[in-house]
Amino acid sequence: MSMTGEERRAWLKDHLKGTTPIAGHELSALLGVSRQVIVQDIALLRAEGYPIISTPRGYLFWEKPTGSIRTVVAVKHASSPEVVREELTTMVKSGVTVVNVIVAHPLYGELVGNLNLSTLDDVDRFMQNMQQMGASLLSELTDGVHLHTLEGAPDTIERAKWALAHKGFLLQASS
Structure with a gap:
């Protein structure tokens, strides 16, 4: 499929509006361009x-x-895969989407990793990818202290906060 950049971006706009994400390598194969072209588009x-x-x-x-x-x-917890899985599972089981993870780095400032995890399958995929890539967690840079942006209905947000606090993950303000 030979397209101009403009045609390719129009195609991307049309095909990314569904409810199922499309991987970059799949898009590059469908459009006959490199993965880097997709990233640029x-x-x-x-x-x-x-x-x-x-x-x-x-x-x-x-x-x-x-x-x-x-x-x-x-939140704060150990950076072991088991504990990370428990934290992420706790949040998605509460009905929220874990949008990202944020750490405050002393040199670079705020570092953000996009997660967009809404289901247990999403958590499983994330954990599998982390293991396969041998990737480090951002929270390893900050002794386990990190932030998560959560998205959901107000009651699911409160349920997630309660569950995180109950498991000892949620950082509480000290007096």
């Missing part, structure tokens, strides 16, 4: 204001669900 579309997000499963348009809110929670 996505960057150009984002710069034009299109709400395209990158999830562990691929790219898609992000539409904020009606009635959902976002909040940031501060």
